[in-house]
Every structure is written in structure tokens, then in C-alpha cells.
Amino acid sequence: MRTLGTCDEIGALYDLLVIGAGPAGMSAATRASKSGATVLLADENPGLGGQIYRGITSTPVQNRDLLGESYWKGAGIAEAFTASSSDYIARCTVWSVERAGKEGQDSFIANLTSKGRTVTVEAKQVILATGALERPFAVPGWTLPGVMTAGAAQIAMKSSGLVPAGPTVVAGSGPLLYLVATQLKAAGANIVAILETGALRDIARGLRHLPEFLTSPYFGYGLRLLMKAQRDFSIMRGVSDLRIEGEDRASAVRFSIKGRERSIKCDTVLLHHGVIPNINMANALGCAQHWSQEQQAWLPTVDENFQSTIPGLAIAGDGSAIAGADSAAVKGAIAAVAALDRLGMRSGDTNVEDARLRRDLARYSRGRAFLDYIYSPSRDYVVPRHDDTIVCRCEEVTAGQIRQTIRELDVRGPNQLKAYLRCGMGPCQGRLCGPTVTAVMADARGESPETIGHYRNRIPVKPITVGELAQSPQSESAIKAVVRG
Amino acid sequence: MDQDFCVIGGGLVGAAVAFGLVRAGKRVTVLDEGDIAFRASRANFALIWVQSKGLALPPYAVWTQTSARRWKELSDVLLRETEIDVGLNQNGGFTLCLSDAEVLKRTSKLEKFFASPGGFVFPYEVLDQAEVRRRLPDVGDSVVGAIYSPLDGHANALKLLRAFHLYIVRNGGRYLPAAAVEKIVPKNGGGFSVFSQRGEVQAQNIVLAAGLGNKALGQFVDLNCPVRPSKGQIIVTEKTEPFLDNAMVTIRQTDEGGVMIGDSQEEKGFDTQVVDPRILSVMAERAVGMFPRLAGLNVVRTWSALRVMSPDTFPIYDESSSAPGAFSTMCHSGVTLAAAHALELAPALAGDGKLPQLLSAFSAERFNVPKN
């Protein structure tokens, strides 16, 4: 691996551009470079690992019992990538990717910005491995200092060796809740309660997928985790009407359980009810996407090689559908192999490798349907019930304002709503409000999320400065389009 | 006929006209498209611009200035009626020039206009570099001069649109989205049946305000609407402390704090999703040349939309001669002309049922294209 310090060190042309340094991205880059492809892996974070393996090459948490073996699996992936011939640039934002080739010829032009400099890179193939983010958990008070996602606490631990200092409540649904609580407790955090907000409906669906889960790689691990959590924590189930209270910071959670109101004092509240693909880049680049009822999320539409609807551009890992780190690594490899095939760079007996990859993918897919089921967020938290709940954190638009506008103006979709209320116009570019807006609209209108739709994203896919934008290439026709008369 | 007017198109033009009609006590239904539609209004740069307007068509200068003069009135009515402050600022606007040649070209155009018969005078000043710097301390070295007009300004286009829509629905008008119009049938003896995705509307009069959609719709009522899409892109930055009160023709700071940077023009057909980074780069570079401090601001989003462009760039207003009561309205200055549409055009339609006399200069007949 050749670590590039600045954009100016980036080459002009690569066979493959990989965006994102999590398990999918690293695996894709490693595999492609193994067959001689020139590869650039660009990532906006300071180090390798994405989120699941955050800090894998630098974590101060060297005691392997704290983060557990599933985390340390990432070390092998990072080592393999580091040993590869890929170029790697950190703290680099890829903010646009366009198809440039003629019909039938894969060629892309990407704009990258890092530390104030912008360069353009040409790549024959592109793999987006931009991963997932936590499903927004909009409850009253969720914007108070002291409230974070469970994943954020995990990141603070992995990258900087930190734990919440005071009494901490963990709330939400899904296995990650238990994992995070367990890791934090082992590291010395004071987890005063785990509040389960899930309400598993459609038991038939759960039962249908249960047998496969029982024979999946997730079962044993999950079971041990759950049993340990039962012993170690005060767990409250069926928590409804969760609210976070405090003046300028979180100081307590209040909720209903079994018909009674309760409150728990705390300094830190960690929220989690599942992760969803981060679709902004795929959307802005023009990839088609569809609504998944099972994952309660928008997923980019990909084929069995994770090719998107833009030929030569693949989307691997949790960015295409949530399936976990092990699956992400395999998906990255599959996407890389497909890219190599499109480049005509794979030789030897490809059947053996293809079969192995598909077997691995199948192994890590087993049990995911059941996990999707138990990860299902409770509807009451996907659609905020309290009108004063902030939905768009950036522009501070509340659920009540959204519902009132929908009522008065018969708003049909999130884009018109954005024009009326500004939700989605902030720097997060709709990442933290989009899912809630779609859910609120679907609920208010009695329509499916698929019908409601989603924000239309455009480049730059992450904010860059006007000056950085001005450094990107221009053209005769572009100048003519602007400097007129 | 249960409706007096059916306004087809709920953008800034249709909404302004419908607002005025509802205010005049008429029964009005507005038919609008769904969430994904061309919607030029969503990407309006929101200038209220007088300078340089109508140099080749004096009635346009008159119409524009009429609107600019009545904009405060419109803003006050909307604030009173909907409690929405549409962010009106009419403290003057600048066209910044990056070369002496540019200053010369613009100035001679203006002088020629004023010298011509029918040239409608508006106040303006030609500023040299020193004067520009005095009035706009943040301006960059590459700005060598500017044309300033005290009548120019800007507003918040999205708040304006929302205010119009809310006024309409709260005062007895109907606003129906996801109701794209498929067919219009003039009835014998007057009136029209308008067939949309949400059913039929029967109205004594119709106003085609569907922007680019007017081209096809006009054919039902013998109205020539020769408009084509002119693609434009806009850059919007994060919110920053107020530093720019006046609008520049391609840069303005909104009432929310973000800075909008325009503008581009391309013949690119009907695509609005794809934003061309090369054009963004040129716009960004020029903006930094005009105000160097913009270089450090983060770009949070970009827009791209299709201007409703007539062959000579001026608005089109018409009434069908074979189907009287069918009107067409098209322009690409929906904010500048909002007051004229709301407070002049709409009352004229509501009153004697005719377009204001001044607008006869804007008939599509000026293109001498045979009607279909």
C-alpha cells in the first residue's frame, strides 16, 4: 500500500477507484490489486476500518477482551490491504463521480478533495463502499448534548479509548444495543439501564426465518451475548413514549412501561434502532434505488455482482444492503472480481474463486433475514409521535410542522416538503432527516415509503468549500455557459 | 361552471396569479404536478431585478418596474395574511464587472436604450472600482466596476411560494398537487373542462401557468407557447454571518444566511438531476473573484433547474382568440414579476376578464409563428 499524503500525489488514471475503507472497500482494493489492477482507495476518515473496524490500525484499546474478537477480525483485512499494491489516501472526500466513456466503454471521472486541494482522477471502474449509518432515532430531546448513537460511543471507544463518564442509558432495539452495552461496561462505563423500544410484531415472519438463524454464524455469538446481557444489565422491555429531558444537556430519560411513567437520571443517552445504507452518494450519482420493506430502508439497486444501474460502478458492503462486516468483505471481493472481469484482467480458473466467494456470501447471508426481523425498529420510533420532536436537526424542523404542512398543502413527497420547510437543506444533506421525513409522510398520507420517495441528492456529495470547488476542472463549454454576453 | 378560474401550474407564476384571483373573491382551483417535476420555481435565484430588463422591449421595462414598485405591498399583504415574512430586500443591486470591456458593453447598452424612443428610464449608476469598493468593502480585486440600480433587490423565493400556497388554501381556493393536466376541452358557449390526474375541473376561465408544460397544453386551446428549457445551476453555501445585504446578479446572501451563487445557462434538454461539476467550478471561481472571502465557505448543496425560456427571452402573455377565457402566462422571472402577477394581472383577469393592456406587447404573435 502506498499512503498518499496529499491529493497532488494521486495518479491521473487508475483501473479501479474504491471509495470507503471499511471491510468492503479494503477487501475490494486488496483483491483487485492482487490481479495487477492499479487501485486507489479514498476515504474521508483519518484511518482504515470504516466504522465497524474503526481505529483498527491505531486503537489504544489493545486489550482484546474489550472490543472482542469480531472487531479484531478487521486487523487481518487491514493487514492484507496494507500489504497490497493499492494507493491509499485518507481524509479525502470524493464528491463527484461521472461516467465519461463512450457507449460500452467504462470510464469515470471523479473529483477528490483533501486538505484544501482538489484533483480529478480518471478510473475505469468504481466501487462505492461508503457503508451505512444509524437509522435516525427522533425522540423529544434527542438533539441535547449528551445524546449520541450507540455507534458513536463505540467509535469513541475504538478510536480514542473513551467511555461515557457518568450514568449512561442505552435505548433502542437490536443486537448492537447489547454488544455496545457489553463493550462499554467491560471498559468501565456505568450502564444504568438498557431500554428496549422494539415491539416485535408479525411473529410469523420471525418464526419463518428463525430456523435459518439457528444454523447461521450469528446464532451462537448472539445467544451468548444476549445471555450475558441478561445477567449484567437492568433491561426494561416494551418501553414506549421515550423522551429525553434536560435544560442544556441530557439529564434524564422518561418513558412509559407497563402503563407506568418512569424516569431515570443519566448523563449520557445512547440511541440505536438499526443501521441503514448511506445512499446519498449512490443517489447523487444517478444510481437507481428501491425501498426494502425487510430492512425498512432505501437500498441501491444492484445485480448479483453488486453492479449498480450505472455500468462499471458497483456498490459493495453495507452500503448496498445491511448484512454485517463479514458479508461486506465478501461483497467487496465479489465486486472487485467483477470489475477485474470487466477490465479483462482476471486469468486462470475463475470458477473456483467464484464458487468460493458465493459460498462465503451464502454463509454470511444465513440468518440475516431473522436479524432484519429482530432489528425492525418500532414504528412508534420511526414516526415521531410528539409534534415538538425535531426531525431535521440542521434546520430545526419539527414533526408537527411537517404534519401541518402536509395537511394544509397536501404535500406529496419530500422534495416539495423540502422546498416548503427547508428540511434536508442543511450540511448533513438529508442523511439524518430523510428517513424520518419519508416515514412521517408515509404515515400521514397512509401511503408506502416507496410511493412517498426520497430526497434527490446532488453533487457535491459532502460539503466542500467554494475555493475547493473552484479548483476542479472546467471546460470551454462550461465557461461559455457561465460567462455569457 | 363551478370554478371561475382553473390555474394550471402552481409555481411562482401560477401561485401569484391564483393568489390575486382568490383575493379578488374568485373561485379558483390550482392544479400542480407531483413531487418530482420540473418545478423551475424551486431553483429560482430570487432576484427582484430591474436593471438591464427590457432594453430590447420597452414594455418589459415598464412591467418589471411596475412589479418592483408594488413588491413591498405584496410582501406586506403576505405577512399580514399568512404571517410569513418573505424576506424582501430592495436596497439596490449590483452587476459586478470583471473587465473594463464588460463595463463599457453594459453601459453603452443602457445609454442606447435610454436614447431610444419609448426607452423607459430607470435610475442607475455606473461605478468605478473605487466606488464599488467603498460600497462593497469585501469585493475582490478582479472587480473593476459595476452597474448599480436602487430599484433592484431580492426575496426568499421558497417562502414566497409557500406564502402564496397557504393564502390560497386558507382563503377558499383549492390547491391540488399530483394533478398533472392531460386534456383541456373548451365548451360550447364558454368555459372549459380540464382533465387532470385527479379528475375533472370545470372552470369559466383557465390560466396556463405550467412553465415548459404550456407548450403542449396550449395546443388544446389554440395558444402558441413557444418555450424551451434553459438549464441553470445554483450553488448554495452554509449559513454565514450577514455580510452582503445587496444582491449581485450572480451572488446573493439569503435571509437565512446561506450564499447563493449563480448562474449558468445551457441548452441541455430536460435533465435536472445531473449537475455539471465543470460549470460549478466556473461559477465558484468567478464568485471567489468577486468576493474572495467566499473561498472558505462550505458548499452545502447545488440545484439545477430549467428556466422557461421564450425565443426572445421575454415573457409571453396571451389570450386565446378561438377560446376566449383561456390565458397563457410564461416567464423566467417569477420573483421579480410576482407583484405584477398578483396585484396587476390577476385583478385585471378578475375584473374585466382581460389581460392588462400593456401586456399586448407580450403576445406570442410577436414571433410570427403560425398557430398549430
Next chain:
Amino acid sequence: MYRRIDEKLLQSHQTPVLSYTFDGRAMTGMLGETVAASLLRNGVVATRTTPVSGAPRAPYCMMGVCFECLVVIDGIGNRQGCLTPLEDGMTIESQRGKRRLVEAVRK
């Protein structure tokens, strides 16, 4: 609101200590920490106030998607603290409201 895990538990290697200021207060951090993590460890509660209502906010996602961890670093505002590695001698300030403009050009 955050603290470093007990060193004996961490079994970490020695990490160089860095010095910086936050809103004029002297603070220390560790090499490898992000700005956001270090501020949290130093007991900072709110790292910004919003440009819309002035409400206090603090890091939420720690992975660069929420834009809550915005702080002023060496005069440049609205920098994502969770994506910025801490450096010795940094001058960090809370991001109060809208972005100020009289600033150095970003390196």
C-alpha cells in the same frame, strides 16, 4: 462526559500528550484522538450552538454524517471535529451560530 478507559484495562501503548486550547481554556489530548473525542474527554458538554435557534449541540454520530460536532479550528469555522485528528497547539473554539468569515484560508 467521557473519560479515558483505565490505562491498566486498555493495555495501550504510550501515547504522546498534546496541548491545545478550547474557548481559551488549556486542555490536553492524546495523539490519535479526534478533536471531538478529545473535547468530550475534557468534559466539554456543548461544542456548538445552532445558526437557526442558538440551541446547544454536541457530537451525535462521531462518524462525519450528522454535522453536529462543528467547531472552529485555528480560525476556520464549521470544521467537523470527529473527522479531524487533534494536533499539538490547535486553537479550538465552539462554533457559535453562523459561520464567521474573517478567517484564514484552509490549509
